[in-house]
Amino acid sequence: MTQIQMQNNQPFDLDSIIYLKSGAFQKAVLDELAEGSRMIAFTPVNRNNPRQVACVFFNANISSIVLIGADLTGDDFRYESFANAYPHTNYFECELAEMYGCIPVNHPWLRPVRKQNVTSGNVPYKFFKLGGDEVHEVAVGPIHAGVIEPGHFRFQCHGELVYNLEISLGYQYRGVEELIVKSNPVQRIILAESIAGDTAIGHTLAHCNAVEALTQSRLGLRAEVIRMIAAEIERVAMHLAGLGGVANDIGFALPASSYGRLRTLAINSLALLCGSRFGRGLFVYGGTRFDATPEIVQKIIGNLLEVQHDVRKINEYFFSSVGTSSRLEETGTVETAVAKNIGMIGLAARASGLEEDVRVLFPYGAYRYNPVPMLTLATGDVFARTRLRAMEIEESLRLILEQLENLPDGEICAGSNAWPVNTGVVSIVEGWRGEIVHMACTGVNGELVQYKIKDPSFNNWYGLGMALRETPISDFPLCNKSFDLSYAGHDL
Numbered sequence: 001m002t003q004i005q006m007q008n009n010q011p012f013d014l015d016s017i018i019y020l021k022s023g024a025f026q027k028a029v030l031d032e033l034a035e036g037s038r039m040i041a042f043t044p045v046n047r048n049n050p051r052q053v054a055c056v057f058f059n060a061n062i063s064s065i066v067l068i069g070a071d072l073t074g075d076d077f078r079y080e081s082f083a084n085a086y087p088h089t090n091y092f093e094c095e096l097a098e099m100y101g102c103i104p105v106n107h108p109w110l111r112p113v114r115k116q117n118v119t120s121g122n123v124p125y126k127f128f129k130l131g132g133d134e135v136h137e138v139a140v141g142p143i144h145a146g147v148i149e150p151g152h153f154r155f156q157c158h159g160e161l162v163y164n165l166e167i168s169l170g171y172q173y174r175g176v177e178e179l180i181v182k183s184n185p186v187q188r189i190i191l192a193e194s195i196a197g198d199t200a201i202g203h204t205l206a207h208c209n210a211v212e213a214l215t216q217s218r219l220g221l222r223a224e225v226i227r228m229i230a231a232e233i234e235r236v237a238m239h240l241a242g243l244g245g246v247a248n249d250i251g252f253a254l255p256a257s258s259y260g261r262l263r264t265l266a267i268n269s270l271a272l273l274c275g276s277r278f279g280r281g282l283f284v285y286g287g288t289r290f291d292a293t294p295e296i297v298q299k300i301i302g303n304l305l306e307v308q309h310d311v312r313k314i315n316e317y318f319f320s321s322v323g324t325s326s327r328l329e330e331t332g333t334v335e336t337a338v339a340k341n342i343g344m345i346g347l348a349a350r351a352s353g354l355e356e357d358v359r360v361l362f363p364y365g366a367y368r369y370n371p372v373p374m375l376t377l378a379t380g381d382v383f384a385r386t387r388l389r390a391m392e393i394e395e396s397l398r399l400i401l402e403q404l405e406n407l408p409d410g411e412i413c414a415g416s417n418a419w420p421v422n423t424g425v426v427s428i429v430e431g432w433r434g435e436i437v438h439m440a441c442t443g444v445n446g447e448l449v450q451y452k453i454k455d456p457s458f459n460n461w462y463g464l465g466m467a468l469r470e471t472p473i474s475d476f477p478l479c480n481k482s483f484d485l486s487y488a489g490h491d492l
Helices: 022-034 087-100 176-182 185-193 197-214 221-249 253-274 294-319 322-328 336-341 346-350 382-405 456-467 473-483 487-491
Strands: 003-006 038-044 052-059 064-071 078-080 103-105 135-140 152-158 161-168 423-430 435-442 448-454
Touching (some): 022 052, 022 064, 038 087, 038 423, 038 448, 064 423, 087 103, 152 473, 161 473, 176 448, 185 197, 197 221, 197 423, 197 435, 221 253, 221 382, 253 294, 294 322, 294 382, 322 382, 346 382, 346 456, 382 473, 435 456, 448 456, 456 473, 456 487
Antiparallel strands (some): 038 052, 052 064, 135 152, 152 161, 423 435
């Protein structure tokens, strides 16, 4: 076998990786992609030896994670690009080239990932230009109004219609992966909480799952359920924020303010659990720092019952409006085939008809005992991305309230064991935006030698670009909010 197959959060021996030469590596990866696998990481296994790389795939057909290694030392650190046949691999190849200088030969569009003005080797980057006398260019950002994070959007337009949107990010780059490798265990959880401020629970859960899998720490069911409840409250809160943002962008003030009020109730429920409205401080290796006492449980139930009752009324009012329908339907559409081709994930993918939910495909933690349905819509427009948020809120509230009514007994923290040597693990969780991937590898002394993170925004910024094709530029804020992607999560 030239590949390693594993389950979500299953440790594997780094010495068992077979590092293929360029030709064999090319064939193995193309065979895996032909089976319907999707790339989720392309990275060196050890930061100190960047020429030995691993391609990691999500294979839903066999419910496995697949890893294929390559030693590109004798190939001048080059390989033949996979992106021409499988476009979703494009950005992973760009990232590997930018970070480590590994060149994908015949790549269709080698562009910056987090460096705004240069590609690999500090070659000046030229933005795409559309020719024609009636074509004009509009540049937005990186400085935005309000509290929007910095990102640069360059539109090529013919009249009002956008023919191409190129997105340049990287202004929030902090080197989080390297910081996690170099930091101590106490700092690592704090760093995980800071990857994307609105997904503190999602990223910290992935990080803790990875560390606990490496150290073979077994959590009690109570701790796993509390973690799941926190993750679903985060999903509810951020979907409410997204609904409010869409309502605000179409000038529908009453539901916009009402969704905002309910989001406050949701994040206040997180504060009841751990003292932070964003869930910071809740997680420790081996469980949770705080328990859900009967008094706290009843207060959270009261809050969420109010959210459940009120959001149904607000959704009915919002989605029954003719104005809402006229603005959201058939706006910013990403067809199913396009979404699959570019590797969209999470809610945006499900709104385009793709069945992409880690909780269903690769269940982890308490989701192994509490299955959730795969919710999808087919139209791929702003309406679908907005309506699906409302549907997921309803389902998450049902799950949370069910768990709070039947919270299992037991310890909330089992502690953590020693780190193993020469071991790797891939942890995947479903954040509120979609699939979060954390990959950790240890060295000969049990120290971290590599830590790779993929936020769902890494996949889905391309989806926003496709949604704007032949769409009036005035619809950009609405399309942008319907995806609701993270700048910091992309930039790391």
